[in-house]
Amino acid sequence: MDMKRDYFEDIQLFRTNTVLVATVVFLAVLAIVPFFAGAYTLYVLNLIAIHSIVAIGLNILVGYTGQISLGHAGFFAIGAYSCVLLMVKAGVPFIFALPAAGFISAVFGFVLGLPSLRLEGPYLAIATLGFGMAVTQVISHSDFTGGHMGIKAPPMSVGPFVADTGAAQYAVIVTITVILAIAAVNLVKSRVGRAFVAIRDSEVAAEAMGINLPYYKTLAFAVSAFYTGIAGALMAFALEHVSAGSFNLILSITFLAMVIVGGLASVMGSILGAALLTYLQLKLLVIQEAPGIGPFLLEVSKRFLTPEGIPNIQSIVIGAIMIAIVIFEPLGMHGIYLRTKRYWRTWPF
Amino acid sequence: MAFLSIQDLSISFGGLTALTHISIDVRQGLILSIIGPNGAGKTTVFNCITGIYRPNQGSITFQGKELVGKKPYQVASMGIARTFQNIELFSHMTTMDNLLLGRHIHMKTNVFTGATFLTRRSPAAREEREHRERVERIIEFLEIESARDIPVLALPYGTRKLVELGRALAMEPTLLLLDEPSAGMNQEEKRDMMFWIRDIRDDFKVTIIMVEHDMNLVMDISDEIVALNFGVKLAQGAPNAVQKNPEVLEAYLGQQ
Ligand SMILES: Nc1ncnc2c1ncn2[C@@H]1O[C@H](COP(=O)(O)OP(=O)(O)OP(=O)(O)O)[C@@H](O)[C@H]1O
Ligand SMILES: [Mg+2]
Numbered sequence: 001m002d003m004k005r006d007y008f009e010d011i012q013l014f015r016t017n018t019v020l021v022a023t024v025v026f027l028a029v030l031a032i033v034p035f036f037a038g039a040y041t042l043y044v045l046n047l048i049a050i051h052s053i054v055a056i057g058l059n060i061l062v063g064y065t066g067q068i069s070l071g072h073a074g075f076f077a078i079g080a081y082s083c084v085l086l087m088v089k090a091g092v093p094f095i096f097a098l099p100a101a102g103f104i105s106a107v108f109g110f111v112l113g114l115p116s117l118r119l120e121g122p123y124l125a126i127a128t129l130g131f132g133m134a135v136t137q138v139i140s141h142s143d144f145t146g147g148h149m150g151i152k153a154p155p156m157s158v159g160p161f162v163a164d165t166g167a168a169q170y171a172v173i174v175t176i177t178v179i180l181a182i183a184a185v186n187l188v189k190s191r192v193g194r195a196f197v198a199i200r201d202s203e204v205a206a207e208a209m210g211i212n213l214p215y216y217k218t219l220a221f222a223v224s225a226f227y228t229g230i231a232g233a234l235m236a237f238a239l240e241h242v243s244a245g246s247f248n249l250i251l252s253i254t255f256l257a258m259v260i261v262g263g264l265a266s267v268m269g270s271i272l273g274a275a276l277l278t279y280l281q282l283k284l285l286v287i288q289e290a291p292g293i294g295p296f297l298l299e300v301s302k303r304f305l306t307p308e309g310i311p312n313i314q315s316i317v318i319g320a321i322m323i324a325i326v327i328f329e330p331l332g333m334h335g336i337y338l339r340t341k342r343y344w345r346t347w348p349f
Numbered sequence: 350m351a352f353l354s355i356q357d358l359s360i361s362f363g364g365l366t367a368l369t370h371i372s373i374d375v376r377q378g379l380i381l382s383i384i385g386p387n388g389a390g391k392t393t394v395f396n397c398i399t400g401i402y403r404p405n406q407g408s409i410t411f412q413g414k415e416l417v418g419k420k421p422y423q424v425a426s427m428g429i430a431r432t433f434q435n436i437e438l439f440s441h442m443t444t445m446d447n448l449l450l451g452r453h454i455h456m457k458t459n460v461f462t463g464a465t466f467l468t469r470r471s472p473a474a475r476e477e478r479e480h481r482e483r484v485e486r487i488i489e490f491l492e493i494e495s496a497r498d499i500p501v502l503a504l505p506y507g508t509r510k511l512v513e514l515g516r517a518l519a520m521e522p523t524l525l526l527l528d529e530p531s532a533g534m535n536q537e538e539k540r541d542m543m544f545w546i547r548d549i550r551d552d553f554k555v556t557i558i559m560v561e562h563d564m565n566l567v568m569d570i571s572d573e574i575v576a577l578n579f580g581v582k583l584a585q586g587a588p589n590a591v592q593k594n595p596e597v598l599e600a601y602l603g604q605q
Contacts, residue, residue: 007481008469010445183464190463190473191449191456194442198450201439208399208437209520210425210454223460 011189013182030174034167042166044282046238048275049177050231055258055270056184057227062256063264064188065220066200067116068125071132072228072255077247078135079105079229080236081145084153094156098176098233105229106222113221117214132252140244150243153236163237173234180227184267187223196220197265228255254281261325263334272333280321284314351410352377352556353524358397358407367393368580371407375524380550380557382567384591385577386600391560392434394577395526399431400424411524426454430522432513434529434560440502444493444512447501448484451519456480487515491545507538514545518553525549527559531566539563543570568592576600 014020034042054076061067083101086092092100115127139145156163156172163169187193195216198206207213236242254277262273288298301313329335351374358371368390375381383391396402398409400421409416416424430451439447458466458473466473488497491511496504501512510530517525530546531539543566550557561567567574567588574591576583578600584591591597 007478007485008474010481011466011474011477012469013467182467186466186473187460187464190466190477191453191458192460192463194446194450195453197442197446198439198453201441202437204401204421205433205437205439206450207421208425208431208433209450209516210422211450212422213420219460 013185027178030178034170039166042170043238044279046166046170046173046234047282048278049173050234050238051255051258051274051278052271053177053180053231053234054228054255055262055274056181056267057224057231058255059259059262059265059267059270060184060188060196060227061220061224062259063266063270064193064200065196065217067217067220068121069112069128069221069224070125070249070252070256071112071128071130071135072224073247073249073251074132074135075105075109075225075228076232076235076251076255077139077242077244078108078225079232080242080247081139081151081232082229083233084151084236084242085145087154088151095158098156098230101233102226102230105232106226109221109223109225109228110218112225113218116217116221129249129252132247132249136244136247139247145244146242148244150241150245153240153242155240156237169238173238176230176234180230181267181271184227188265188267192216192219200265257322261322261332263332263337266332266334268337269332269334272337276333277318280318281314284317287314287317351375352412353398353558354408354410355394355398356408356410358394358404358409360393360397360402360404360406366580368397368404371577371580371582373575373582373585375556375558376573377556378550378554379572380546380559380570381573381575382559382561382571383575383577384561384564384567385583388579389577390580391577392528393580395431395528395558395560398424398526399429425520428521428523429526430517430520430524431526432510432517432528432530434532436506436509436513438501438509438513438516441500443498443500444488444496444504444515445481445484445498447512447516448487448519449480451516452480452484454520484519487518490518490548491515507534510534510542518549521553522555525555525557527557527561529560529562531561531563539566542566546570 009015014023033045037045054072058069058072061069079101082104083097086097086100087094112128112131116124119127140148145151156169158172163172188196195206195211198209198211199213199216203213258273258277259270261277262271263269288294297313305313325332331338353375355371355373358368359366360368371394383394385391393402397404398416400416400419400423404417407417411427411429414427439450456476458476462471462473465471466477468474488494491514493508493511493515496508496512501509504512514530527546531542534542546557546559547570549555571588573586574588575585576591576594576597583596583600584594
């Protein structure tokens, strides 16, 4: 038997034709959506795409490298403000301002990564939490960043193409999301991604392999911050406005929830988690309209919770769903995917 | 000049002195075994060499370069690989990935080339292929083909020990430190391990320092033996000489 094999098969993006076909179909669907979808649907898809970028970036840090961050709203804010300020105040074109925003955020990520060399677990969580809150404080009190009022974001433009409609925004945002997702899939399979996972699994063994621990830990923070910064910038354009108030602790925790619900150490899980939580959050805004249970929940909320009711019952429902997923499928939605795949492989037996 | 030279090494933890004025010279190309009862300080010697512990006193020179004060990853990149007494593998990764991590210091892919390897000819993909081939040869050498794509978490103990050995070999070290390579293995596995260690020394041109409790294995394959007891070096020399040393008999062999 000829044992010689081509190892590129093990590492290429599409390991089987099924994966290739599925990806092509998925991309084709993404491409034709704007021709059918209404403005609101496109807006929702834009949010999902942006949150997917954050979740992928955060997963590189949390899922792959095993570090924690409760401050990613800070990077999101830094990306958003950097990009918009570069365009508005310095006249930098969007195609340069966007990557610049990512790199500025990455620099902050690198700096925030430094304490991770000394701090672990809960201590690192607190340090990153402090970072996130500090960013919001600074931004909301500076005139340069428009203070509490924030700043209006100009439309994204690439050369003569100005993304001033929902469909055009969708085209730019989804294209960038696809590129960043593919980059992440490659990265985690490469030497760098393996070093990240090695650090997560055993720092002692990682160092014994010659992995420069300080370098790779801070690099993971920087890469994660880069993704989140880009996403923050895109969010500014999707909302056509940035203001400090939205970049709070709840947002950081929501990002973390997307990663955990989607599945740690999985790029696809990140996207699924971002999609599910984004969709749920929007749906739960109108939970009182849900058939059957809507009026009941509204009633419960009014009777037992604060007078406004609705926001509380939203948080409770979303919390319950998250707890259920984590209890019944610790691997998150990625785990559900793996099980389904195994099921279909043996189907129909 | 010795290949590895440990001079006057002392280290203590709180009130406990783990090593007292230890000096060991290791010649290139030999298999040197460190023996001694539990708690004698054998693993501590390895931890001092590899930069996990910082000795209170003494120096360790490897090919003329001082190791004391170096970080573990710096020591590793100088060509020193090790295995651990309690197996330290990347347990969620496959055997293949564990061994590929052994190639880390020999690879160059960075975050930019890593994020963009799409085609067969991209530098990262080419490098990846080349190193996978090398790893495959180690997998064949240790006969762990069946474990190739299995997460090490799911492998039996004996196989994990081999994976850890393979990972150290993948680093292409010039000095290999093995902490109880045959612990927990049955007689047959022990015999295989003995042959492999000898083969590794001969084929890979590696100098080996081994901590081992199995005296048959030690007597069989060691060129030299160092005996420790309570952090003190009792003897160093040829297996037969050390075995007959009265202090060693008293401290170590006499106990059994
Ligand atoms: N990090 C540490 N903190 C405190 N004490 C330590 C530490 N590392 C080693 N020791 C102590 O140093 C002494 C030597 O330990 P070491 O692990 O080197 O023994 P050993 O010869 O490898 O024994 P064994 O055969 O059981 O593996 C022991 O008394 C141990 O408790
Ligand atoms: Mg020991």
